[in-house]
Amino acid sequence: MRFRQVHLDFHTSEAIPHIGRQFSKQQFQAMLQKGSVDSITVFSKCHHGWAYHPSEANEIHPELDFDLLGAMIEAAHEIGVKTPVYISAGLDEKLTRRHPEWLIRDINDNTNWVDGFMKPGYHQFCFNTPYLEILVNQVEEVVRNYDADGIFLDIVGVRQCYCHSCVQTLRNEGQDPRNKEAVLALGERTYTNYSTRIREAIDRIKPGLPVFHNGGHIRRGRRDLAQMNSHLELESLPTGGWGYDHFPLSARYAQGLGMDFLGMTGKFHTTWGEFGGYKHPNALRYETALSIANGACCSIGDQLHPEGLMDPATYELIGAAYREVEQKEAWCSGTKNIADVALLSCEAAVSQKEEKRGDRTGTSDAGAVRMLLEGKILFDVVDLESDFSQYKVVVLPDQITVNPILQTKLNDFFAKGGKVLATGRSGLNEAGDAFAIDLGAAWEQENPYKPDYFRPHFELSSLQNAAFIFYSEGQQVRLTNGTLLGHRENPYFNRDVFTFCSHQHTPSAQQDNGPGMIESSNGIYFAWNVFADYADKGSLALKECVLYALNRLLPDKTLNTNLPAQGIVTLMEQPAEQRFVNHLLYATPVKRGSGVEVIEDLIPIYDTQVTLKLDKPIRRVYLAPQMEDLPFDASNGTIRYTLPKLECHQMVVLES
Numbered sequence: 001m002r003f004r005q006v007h008l009d010f011h012t013s014e015a016i017p018h019i020g021r022q023f024s025k026q027q028f029q030a031m032l033q034k035g036s037v038d039s040i041t042v043f044s045k046c047h048h049g050w051a052y053h054p055s056e057a058n059e060i061h062p063e064l065d066f067d068l069l070g071a072m073i074e075a076a077h078e079i080g081v082k083t084p085v086y087i088s089a090g091l092d093e094k095l096t097r098r099h100p101e102w103l104i105r106d107i108n109d110n111t112n113w114v115d116g117f118m119k120p121g122y123h124q125f126c127f128n129t130p131y132l133e134i135l136v137n138q139v140e141e142v143v144r145n146y147d148a149d150g151i152f153l154d155i156v157g158v159r160q161c162y163c164h165s166c167v168q169t170l171r172n173e174g175q176d177p178r179n180k181e182a183v184l185a186l187g188e189r190t191y192t193n194y195s196t197r198i199r200e201a202i203d204r205i206k207p208g209l210p211v212f213h214n215g216g217h218i219r220r221g222r223r224d225l226a227q228m229n230s231h232l233e234l235e236s237l238p239t240g241g242w243g244y245d246h247f248p249l250s251a252r253y254a255q256g257l258g259m260d261f262l263g264m265t266g267k268f269h270t271t272w273g274e275f276g277g278y279k280h281p282n283a284l285r286y287e288t289a290l291s292i293a294n295g296a297c298c299s300i301g302d303q304l305h306p307e308g309l310m311d312p313a314t315y316e317l318i319g320a321a322y323r324e325v326e327q328k329e330a331w332c333s334g335t336k337n338i339a340d341v342a343l344l345s346c347e348a349a350v351s352q353k354e355e356k357r358g359d360r361t362g363t364s365d366a367g368a369v370r371m372l373l374e375g376k377i378l379f380d381v382v383d384l385e386s387d388f389s390q391y392k393v394v395v396l397p398d399q400i401t402v403n404p405i406l407q408t409k410l411n412d413f414f415a416k417g418g419k420v421l422a423t424g425r426s427g428l429n430e431a432g433d434a435f436a437i438d439l440g441a442a443w444e445q446e447n448p449y450k451p452d453y454f455r456p457h458f459e460l461s462s463l464q465n466a467a468f469i470f471y472s473e474g475q476q477v478r479l480t481n482g483t484l485l486g487h488r489e490n491p492y493f494n495r496d497v498f499t500f501c502s503h504q505h506t507p508s509a510q511q512d513n514g515p516g517m518i519e520s521s522n523g524i525y526f527a528w529n530v531f532a533d534y535a536d537k538g539s540l541a542l543k544e545c546v547l548y549a550l551n552r553l554l555p556d557k558t559l560n561t562n563l564p565a566q567g568i569v570t571l572m573e574q575p576a577e578q579r580f581v582n583h584l585l586y587a588t589p590v591k592r593g594s595g596v597e598v599i600e601d602l603i604p605i606y607d608t609q610v611t612l613k614l615d616k617p618i619r620r621v622y623l624a625p626q627m628e629d630l631p632f633d634a635s636n637g638t639i640r641y642t643l644p645k646l647e648c649h650q651m652v653v654l655e656s
Contacts, residue, residue, distance in 0.1 A: 221348025440482020
């Protein structure tokens with residue numbers, strides 16, 4: 001898998017003339033070289049539905065008079081650049097006017113992405129219609145006629161559809177289309193049939209050609225869906241709706257699946273389809289560094305101008321990031337992540353059969369990852385199939401109720417010395433009326449007061465002792481065999497029309513209303529949804545209480561550092577090279593406009609201290625790619641070094 005990829009969109013209306021008129025092999029090649037690009041996803045078919053090459057399975061764009069796809073592949077291959085080919089699968093706007101009966105419909109007969117035909121935008125096709133045959137033929141034509149290095153199919157996934165075909169299918173099977181479970185089950189079967197048909201069609205022509213089905217997010221816990229791909233592409237444009245929390249969460253899950261994967265960001269200031277929008281070069285430097293620091297290759301989204309001319313400003317912008325990536329690749333291939341903690345994803349563990357577009361992180365998962373990153377805890381994101389035994393602590397965030405299978409798995413983990421950090425409803429049985437695992441507490445009821453207060457029985461690192469407001473749902477529990485680490489204080493009353501106090505909420509009545517944080521032989525339990533609360537409110541007290549708990553559960557952490565909160569650290573091992581690579585990153589996203597996070601200034605950080613506890617002796621420590629030796633101390637398996645200066649991203653290599 002190539003490290004320095006570009007994903008080249010070309011969604012071009014039939015109302016625009018002179019398509020590809022300025023395309024030049026020399027200019028195309030020059031821009032790829034300017035951007036240090038080694039793979040570019042080029043296009044066969046766009047969301048408007050047009051082909052950009054002569055076609056019998058489709059129709060060539062009415063304003064294009066040559067084989068643009070073939071010209072791009074020839075130009076790229078001539079300079080050693082790979083060319084996966086893009087086909088819009090779920091969208092084909094020219095065909096929607098001819099066959100609106102093949103479109104996905106909701107229960108009210110509205111279409112999606114836009115809900116009718118009197119608004120600008122695209123409409124999505126259902127694969128349980130004759131449209132699937134058309135799409136398969138289009139894929140076969142590209143694979144047969146062009147030297148593609150892979151196929152990228154866009155806008156696909158498990159859908160809930162009430163089109164006439166889906167309703168009739170269910171009725172023919174004796175099922176009720178008003179039953180949501182039956183509709184979702186048909187959506188699962190439809191997607192499986194689609195991906196199987198595509199794989200079979202390709203393999204009849206070019207067996208094993210890489211294929212990726214893009215739905216904008218890799219769903220944690222759906223290994224079956226992930227394995228329908230040959231590799232994974234984690235679409236995660238921080239300014240385009242994904243945010244800066246999404247990629248670390250997604251990557252820390254994807255690497256555990258054992259599949260090659262890349263991180264896909266964009267050159268845009270906002271998101272796809274933006275012409276004339278540019279990120280600051282420092283943002284792309286940081287985002288590509290974040291990819292390789294998490295074991296991923298890189299992809300940057302661009303969109304070609306209708307006349308076919310590659311934009312020099314874009315490829316200078318991309319090149320500023322990719323020239324750095326090129327120098328670092330030798331230390332970023334064949335890696336595995338070192339982690340002390342496993343975060344059991346709510347998305348993976350809580351039943352979520354329906355895919356919700358736009359909900360790519362989930363508040364509990366996002367809050368947990370943000371705390372782990374800020375606390376410099378080495379972690380993986382796992383699902384119910386993962387092996388817990390390789391971790392010291394498993395985090396059960398907020399909503400992880402425990403069925404008998406998970407109960408057995410956790411009890412085996414405890415028997416081998418593992419610990420959990422459980423919060424909120426996590427640890428309760430599926431009925432939600434008792435703990436399924438021993439956390440030193442007995443459940444009584446959901447706390448009727450909200451918000452309420454937590455008074456820790458320990459000092460926070462940045463704040464004096466107080467009763468701290470917790471906004472999220474809390475559980476009322478009693479102590480059984482654990483140690484109390486803090487108690488709850490309820491307010492005088494809940495805020496109501498007849499009982500309210502001040503501007504927001506009622507103060508604490510300063511009474512001990514039972515346990516809020518309990519330590520037992522199996523770990524620590526927190527009686528609130530602290531991770532969702534942190535994702536929503538970002539309270540310092542929440543984070544410092546959780547990090548106190550994690551540090552208490554991890555007396556022998558693999559990594560300690562004084563890198564500030566916004567810094568990110570990962571530790572990768574390259575077994576084939578007999579070395580570890582410690583990645584350190586630092587940047588501060590700020591909000592501009594309405595909710596857009598941008599990175600502009602990269603502030604240097606000086607004298608970052610790192611302590612590592614490794615199971616192998618270390619003979620050399622150096623900076624990569626600079627190849628400068630770094631002084632270090634080693635004793636009893638502990639390695640200590642100080643990084644003199646960190647600007648954006650630095651790799652520290654430890655050779656054993």
